[in-house]
Amino acid sequence: MTERMHIAETDFALYAMGALQADEMAAARAHLAVCARCAEELRQTELDLAAYAQTTVQAGPSAEPPAGARDRFLARLKETATPAQSTERRTQGQPKKQSVLERWFSSPRFSLALAAGMALLLIAVSYDDMHHRDELIPLLQAAQRGQVDSAKLNQIMELLTSSQVQRVALHEKPSGAPPPEARVLYAGHSGKLLLTAQNLQPLPAGKTYELWVLQPGGKAPLPAGTFAPDARGNAAMILADEPANLAVAGFAVTMEKEGGSDVPTPPVLLSGQ
Amino acid sequence: MDDAELLEAVAQGNQDAMAAVFDRYSRIVYCIALRVLREPGLAEDVMQEVLLMVWKRPQSFVAQRGNLGAWLSVVTRNRAIDVLRKRSPLDPIDDMPLPDPRDMTVASEKGWMLDKVRAALETLPTEQQAPLELAYFQGLSHTEIAEKTGSPLGTVKTRIRAGLMTIRKAMEA
Numbered sequence: 001m002t003e004r005m006h007i008a009e010t011d012f013a014l015y016a017m018g019a020l021q022a023d024e025m026a027a028a029r030a031h032l033a034v035c036a037r038c039a040e041e042l043r044q045t046e047l048d049l050a051a052y053a054q055t056t057v058q059a060g061p062s063a064e065p066p067a068g069a070r071d072r073f074l075a076r077l078k079e080t081a082t083p084a085q086s087t088e089r090r091t092q093g094q095p096k097k098q099s100v101l102e103r104w105f106s107s108p109r110f111s112l113a114l115a116a117g118m119a120l121l122l123i124a125v126s127y128d129d130m131h132h133r134d135e136l137i138p139l140l141q142a143a144q145r146g147q148v149d150s151a152k153l154n155q156i157m158e159l160l161t162s163s164q165v166q167r168v169a170l171h172e173k174p175s176g177a178p179p180p181e182a183r184v185l186y187a188g189h190s191g192k193l194l195l196t197a198q199n200l201q202p203l204p205a206g207k208t209y210e211l212w213v214l215q216p217g218g219k220a221p222l223p224a225g226t227f228a229p230d231a232r233g234n235a236a237m238i239l240a241d242e243p244a245n246l247a248v249a250g251f252a253v254t255m256e257k258e259g260g261s262d263v264p265t266p267p268v269l270l271s272g273q
Numbered sequence: 274m275d276d277a278e279l280l281e282a283v284a285q286g287n288q289d290a291m292a293a294v295f296d297r298y299s300r301i302v303y304c305i306a307l308r309v310l311r312e313p314g315l316a317e318d319v320m321q322e323v324l325l326m327v328w329k330r331p332q333s334f335v336a337q338r339g340n341l342g343a344w345l346s347v348v349t350r351n352r353a354i355d356v357l358r359k360r361s362p363l364d365p366i367d368d369m370p371l372p373d374p375r376d377m378t379v380a381s382e383k384g385w386m387l388d389k390v391r392a393a394l395e396t397l398p399t400e401q402q403a404p405l406e407l408a409y410f411q412g413l414s415h416t417e418i419a420e421k422t423g424s425p426l427g428t429v430k431t432r433i434r435a436g437l438m439t440i441r442k443a444m445e446a
Binding site for chain 2: 008009010011012013014018019020021044046047051052054057059060063066072073074077078080
């Protein structure tokens, strides 16, 4: 799947649950950033999963939060300022304190160790997000080594505590051309076969792609038709008169001379069982 | 007071409103975390963290008119899986998409929609229930599920999709 191609419908739930492989997750994330249709399907899937979660746990053994959990939560509320409260404090009651901090940060007596300690304290108090705080540790260690000056620390603190900043998450973008892939549908009872392929490389002059039926028991592959991709690398081929009830161990695609071959020429470009 | 009104009050720093959010959702959040972690202490930690995030970032819900119950369910499960695997969060918590087309809160209070979902889930064959359970509550990848169940990868994906479509149809019926 690429930014151009939509996410497979069977992958939405897996993406929402983080159950795809890392490269698949990255590709899906990149596509979701540019595709409203897939983003909407993901939202629907999240809702399905939420209903599944709620239904499953309600049908299971009854459980209540441990005794005292509510009191512990309310105690943490009192210790944790909301953004609104932080803004209010900054605009109403704290200009004097802010200017003291600013003077302190720009003071000649301001030691590097204390700067790093102060930055840590401020971040812990006003930006209690473990994910970002962990990532800031190398920067704070650099401050302790004297490699970051106090003005820069001040700027970082302002960014972390501001409610006006725009937050943008950046993710890995898949690189390189998407790999070629193909699918084959074969109806043994009628001998009908459909191949679809995408991301195929353009063919050199005088060449064609050829599909092979792999037979069990080491029998020679059977040629099943030639095809060529369009300008976008897509191809489709339907065959209505293939032998019926073939014993099929798999399919493979090779590149052959125009008109096709009787035996496949290595390398095998695509194969599946 | 509905969720939107509560969140407006939470955005103003009203601790009573946040306590009401806790009373409304702590049980379902805790139960989801407990189902994943099977350890009450860890489940409470996740519950506290997720609900505290509502206190810190209520404006994101107010602005997007998100479905708070669904969002909490999704975030709680993902955070619990992170704890289960002892890994850093895959995604920042506020980057999670908000599922909002239908109001699960109201439906949950009435109970009828979840009853329909429950009835639909009971009709799911075991081979469809198992991969969904393994992926959702145990955090297994599709390849791990394929190995565990001995099913082809494509079959695992198809069964999970089919299970969710059954849930969706039940909610839309």
